[in-house]
Amino acid sequence: MDFAFTDEQVMIAETARAFFAENATSARTRRAMAADGIDRELWAAFCQDLGFAGVGIAEEFGGAGLGMVEFACIAEAAGTHVAALPLLGLATAARGIAAGGTAAQREKWLSRILSGEAVAANAGKWHVERQGNYLSGSFDFAPHGNIADVFVVSATGGSWLIERDAAGLKIEAPVTMDQTRPLATLHMDRVLGEPLADHLGAVKAMHSGGWICLAAEALGGAQACLDRTVAYAKERIQFGRPIGSFQAYKHRLADMMVEIEQARSAVYWAACAVDETSDEGPLALHAAKSFCADAFFKCAGDMIQLHGGIGFTWEHDAHLYFKRARSIQTLRAPGNWHREEIAKIILGDAA
Amino acid sequence: MKLGFSPAEEAFRTEAADWLNTQMAGPFKDIKGITTLTEKAERRKEWEQHLGEHGWGCIGWPKAWGGRDATIAQQVIFAEEYARAGVPGRVNHIGIELAGPTILTFGTEAQKARFLPGIAKGQTIFCQGFSEPGAGSDLASVRTKGRLETIDGVKYWVVNGQKIWTSLAHISDWIFVVTRTEEGSRGPKGLSFLMMDMAQPGIEIRPIQQINGDAEFNETFFTDARCAEDSIIGAPGEGWKIAMGLLAFERGVSTLGQQMAFRNELDEIIAAAKRNGSAADPLIRQRIAKAEIGLRLMRYGALRMLSNRDHSRMDGAALTYKIQWASWRRNLGELAMDVLGQAGEVTGGDGYRWGTLPNLFLYARADTIYGGTNQIQRNLIAERGLGLPREPRGDA
Numbered sequence: 001m002d003f004a005f006t007d008e009q010v011m012i013a014e015t016a017r018a019f020f021a022e023n024a025t026s027a028r029t030r031r032a033m034a035a036d037g038i039d040r041e042l043w044a045a046f047c048q049d050l051g052f053a054g055v056g057i058a059e060e061f062g063g064a065g066l067g068m069v070e071f072a073c074i075a076e077a078a079g080t081h082v083a084a085l086p087l088l089g090l091a092t093a094a095r096g097i098a099a100g101g102t103a104a105q106r107e108k109w110l111s112r113i114l115s116g117e118a119v120a121a122n123a124g125k126w127h128v129e130r131q132g133n134y135l136s137g138s139f140d141f142a143p144h145g146n147i148a149d150v151f152v153v154s155a156t157g158g159s160w161l162i163e164r165d166a167a168g169l170k171i172e173a174p175v176t177m178d179q180t181r182p183l184a185t186l187h188m189d190r191v192l193g194e195p196l197a198d199h200l201g202a203v204k205a206m207h208s209g210g211w212i213c214l215a216a217e218a219l220g221g222a223q224a225c226l227d228r229t230v231a232y233a234k235e236r237i238q239f240g241r242p243i244g245s246f247q248a249y250k251h252r253l254a255d256m257m258v259e260i261e262q263a264r265s266a267v268y269w270a271a272c273a274v275d276e277t278s279d280e281g282p283l284a285l286h287a288a289k290s291f292c293a294d295a296f297f298k299c300a301g302d303m304i305q306l307h308g309g310i311g312f313t314w315e316h317d318a319h320l321y322f323k324r325a326r327s328i329q330t331l332r333a334p335g336n337w338h339r340e341e342i343a344k345i346i347l348g349d350a351a
Numbered sequence: 352m353k354l355g356f357s358p359a360e361e362a363f364r365t366e367a368a369d370w371l372n373t374q375m376a377g378p379f380k381d382i383k384g385i386t387t388l389t390e391k392a393e394r395r396k397e398w399e400q401h402l403g404e405h406g407w408g409c410i411g412w413p414k415a416w417g418g419r420d421a422t423i424a425q426q427v428i429f430a431e432e433y434a435r436a437g438v439p440g441r442v443n444h445i446g447i448e449l450a451g452p453t454i455l456t457f458g459t460e461a462q463k464a465r466f467l468p469g470i471a472k473g474q475t476i477f478c479q480g481f482s483e484p485g486a487g488s489d490l491a492s493v494r495t496k497g498r499l500e501t502i503d504g505v506k507y508w509v510v511n512g513q514k515i516w517t518s519l520a521h522i523s524d525w526i527f528v529v530t531r532t533e534e535g536s537r538g539p540k541g542l543s544f545l546m547m548d549m550a551q552p553g554i555e556i557r558p559i560q561q562i563n564g565d566a567e568f569n570e571t572f573f574t575d576a577r578c579a580e581d582s583i584i585g586a587p588g589e590g591w592k593i594a595m596g597l598l599a600f601e602r603g604v605s606t607l608g609q610q611m612a613f614r615n616e617l618d619e620i621i622a623a624a625k626r627n628g629s630a631a632d633p634l635i636r637q638r639i640a641k642a643e644i645g646l647r648l649m650r651y652g653a654l655r656m657l658s659n660r661d662h663s664r665m666d667g668a669a670l671t672y673k674i675q676w677a678s679w680r681r682n683l684g685e686l687a688m689d690v691l692g693q694a695g696e697v698t699g700g701d702g703y704r705w706g707t708l709p710n711l712f713l714y715a716r717a718d719t720i721y722g723g724t725n726q727i728q729r730n731l732i733a734e735r736g737l738g739l740p741r742e743p744r745g746d747a
Binding site (some may be wrong): 002003004005008009053069089107220226230233234241242244246247248250251254255257258261262264265266268269272273276278280284288290291336339340342346348350 | 352353354355356357360413423424427517538544585621624625631635636637639640641642644645647648649651652654655657658659667668675683687715729730732733736737738740742743
C-alpha cells in the first residue's frame with residue numbers, strides 16, 4: 001500500500017507550483033485574455049526552460065518520460081492560476097500523435113510541439129462527411145484552435161492530422177466565455193487529412209490525457225477558489241467580526257474543502273490507474289472528469305457569493321475561475337455523460 | 352504513487368480471507384450477513400472470543416499484548432476482508448479500537464496488564480461514556496461528577512451522574528467515563544478519564560429505542576458507582592486530553608473496513624435496481640453512478656491518508672472524512688428507498704424490524720449526528736483545517 005507521492009513527484013509538483021505562482025500572474029493572464037488567449041512567453045518557458053511539455057510522453061518520442069501522475073501535478077498547478085496555455089492540446093493532440101501517429105508524423109511534429117514551436121489542438125464534436133481522407137463539414141470547438149498550428153481530429157473510423165494552412169480549411173474563432181481557452185470551429189471543404197496509423201490508440205490516449213488534464217486543472221482551480229476565499233474571510237470585517245467567524249460562512253468553506261479533498265483523490269486515482277493500465281481506468285477517468293468539474297464549479301460559484309459584490313466585478317479574478325470551471329464542465333463531454341458511462345460499467349446498458 | 356498492494360500484502364489478504372470465509376461457512380454460519388450491532392449478541396461475544404483465540408482479535412496491537420504488530424496496510428486488508436466475507440460488525444469495536452489504544456498510549460504498565468489481555472481475548476467488552484443529556488455537541492460541558500473517597504480504608508473514585516447514547520452498554524463489561532473531578536471547574540478543564548466495571552449496583556442502564564425500532568443505544572445512570580483509585584487513565588484533570596487522543600484513533604484503519612460494508616450495501620441496491628427494473632431509469636442511473644464515484648473516492652481518500660508519511664500535511668484532509676462518509680451514506684439510504692419504491696416501506700416479518708436497505712435508510716440519519724454532527728464537523732474543518740476564527744462562545 002503506497003498511495004502517496006514519491007519524492008520525485010513532490011519535487012515536480014513544487015517546481016510547477018513555484019513556476020506558475022511566479023509567472024502566471026493575473027496581469028499576464030489578463031493580457032492574454034485580451035489578445036488571443038495564450039501567454040506565449042509562459043508557454044515557451046514551460047516547454048523549454050522546464051521541459052514540462054514532454055511529461056507523460058515517452059522518451060523515444062522526444063518526451064520526458066514519466067507518467068500521468070506527474071502530468072497531473074503540473075496541470076493542477078496550471079489550473080491553480082488559470083494559466084492561459086494550450087495545455088489541453090498537449091494532453092490530447094500530442095499524446096494522440098505519440099500513441100497513434102505514423103513514424104513520420106511523430107518525427108515531424110512531436111519535437112516541435114514539445115519545444116513549444118508548434119501548438120497542437122484536438123477538436124470536439126464532428127459533423128463531417130468523408131471520402132477517403134477528404135473531410136467536409138465541421139469540427140466544433142477546438143480549445144486554442146484559434147492559434148493552433150496542427151489539429152488532430154477524429155470521426156467514425158479514423159483520426160487525421162490537419163495543418164493550419166491546409167487547403168479548404170477555414171477557422172472560425174468566436175468570442176469565448178472563458179478567454180483563457182478560446183474555442184474555434186474548423187470548417188472544412190474537402191480538406192485532405194493525413195491519417196494516423198492507429199486511430200483507436202490515438203483516441204484512447206487523447207481521452208485519458210484530456211480527462212486527466214481537465215480534472216487536474218479543476219482540482220487546482222477549486223483549491224485556489226478556496227484559498228483565496230479563506231484569505232478574504234479572515235480580513236473582511238462586518239458586524240465587528242471577520243466574516244469567516246460566522247457559521248453560515250465558514251460552513252460553506254468547509255463544504256468546499258470536503259469536495260476538494262475528494263477531487264484530489266479522484267485525480268490521482270485516475271492518473272495512477274492510467275499509468276498502471278489498471279482495470280479501474282475507465283471508471284476512474286469518468287469519475288475524475290465529472291466529479292472534479294462539478295467540484296470546481298461549486299467552489300468557483302461559492303467564491304463569488306462569499307466575496308459579495310467585489311466577486312462580481314471584472315477586476316476580481318473570481319470570474320476567471322468561474323468561467324474556466326464552466327468550460328471544464330462541458331469540455332470532453334458533460335458530467336451526465338460520464339456518469340452514464342459509469343452506470344453502463346456497473347449496471348449494464350439501460351433497458 | 353501506486354494503487355494496489357504488494358505481493359506480500361496480497362498474500363496476507365489471502366490468508367485473512369481464507370480464515371474468515373472458513374469461519375463464516377462453518378462454526379459461525381449463523382451470524383453471517385448480520386448488519387446491525389444488536390442481533391444475536393451472545394453469539395457475537397463468542398465470535399469476539401474466537402477471533403481472540405486465533406490471533407485475529409486486535410492484529411494492530413503489539414505482539415506483547417496479544418496483537419500481531421500488523422502494519423497499517425495489513426490492518427486495512429484485514430478490515431476489508433472482514434466486511435467482504437459478510438462477517439458482522441465487532442461488538443467490541445470500542446474495546447479494540449478505542450479503549451485498547453488509549454490504554455496502550457496513556458496507561459500505566461499495571462493498567463495494561465489489567466485490561467489489555469481481556470480485550471485481546473474478546474472477554475472484556477467495552478463501551479464509551481462521553482455524551483450526556485446536557486453535553487452533546489458541546490462535549491466538554493460534562494457534569495457527571497467523580498470524587499475520590501475513602502471507603503473502609505480504601506480509596507475509590509465515586510461517580511454520580513448520567514451518560515447517554517452509550518452504544519451496546521447492555522452487553523458491555525466495562526465502560527470508560529469522562530467525569531468532572533475538579534469541583535467548580537468548567538469546560539475541558541478538571542475532567543478525568545475513569546475505567547468502571549459495569550457489573551455493580553451503582554450503574555443502571557435503560558435502553559433507548561431508535562427510529563428503526565432497534566435499541567443499540569442506552570442511557571447509563573451512575574449513583575455512587577465506584578472504581579478503584581488506580582482506574583484513572585492519566586492524571587486527574589487530564590481527561591479531556593485523553594478523550595481527544597482517543598477520538599483521533601477513531602479516524603484509523605477501520606474506515607476501510609467500514610467502506611467494504613458500504614460496498615455491500617451499494618451492491619445490494621444495484622441488485623435491487625436490476626431486479627425491479629429501476630436500473631433502466633436514467634435518473635436512478637445517475638444517482639447510482641454518483642454513489643459509486645463517492646465510494647471509490649472515499650477509498651482512495653483513506654488510502655491517501657493511511658499511505659502518507661507526512662501526517663501533518665494530511666491532518667486537514669483527514670478532518671473531512673467523517674462528514675464525507677456520513678453524508679454519502681445518508682444519500683445512499685434515500686437512493687435505496689427510491690430504488691425499492693413502496694415495497695421498501697413495508698416489512699414482511701413480525702414486529703417493527705427492517706431488512707438491510709430500509710434499515711440503512713433509517714439508521715443513516717444517525718450517521719450525520721453521532722461522533723460529531725455534520726455541523727460540528729464543518730466547524731472543525733473550518734477552524735482547524737482552514738484556520739478560520741472560532742465561533743464566539745457563550746458563558747454558560
